[in-house]
Amino acid sequence: MWKCEVCNLILDVEEAPEKCPRCGAPKEKFMELTGESQEKVEKSRETNALLMELCELMEQAENISEEGIEINLDPGCLALFKQAKEQANVLKQSSKAEIEVHVGKGKWG
Ligand SMILES: [Zn+2]
Structure with missing residues (x-):
């Protein structure tokens, strides 16, 4: 490497x-x-791949929540889907920011 x-x-x-x-x-x-620095790069790549996967899952969670909000069965469900959508969005943004930090530091090949 x-x-x-x-x-x-x-x-x-x-x-x-x-x-x-x-x-x-x-x-x-x-x-x-070599050795430790190579290991760090590999770990960082793995972590970034996981973060990207997490981003995609959170996007799915947002879409699911939007559907639930649209159906609007009752106030309880509406509140839950709204909360899920918000939190999924926070997690998605945080994951993206974390990936950018890694890329900015040149940890990511
Ligand atoms: Zn160069």
């Missing part, structure tokens, strides 16, 4: 590329990631 020190791009390759495919930096700007 190699990391471009100019743009933080991470590549899963055996050898550093001649040129960074993202920013065009030369081979010398690549640093090999």
Whole structure:
């Protein structure tokens, strides 16, 4: 695993590329990631994938809640669906923000 020190791009390759495919930096700007730092990158990728999955689920929860709100069976159900929609939205936004933090720090290849 190699990391471009100019743009933080991470590549899963055996050898550093001649040129960074993202920013065009030369081979010398690549640093090999091993052991702990490689593990960190892998963990961060896994976490981001989970966060994206969570985002999708929360979007589904929002859609389900909207349907429930539309049917509007009784005040109890309406309140529950409204609450579910709100909380799903909060979780979705927080997950997105967290992914952006990881990407911003260059933890994400
Ligand atoms: Zn680069």
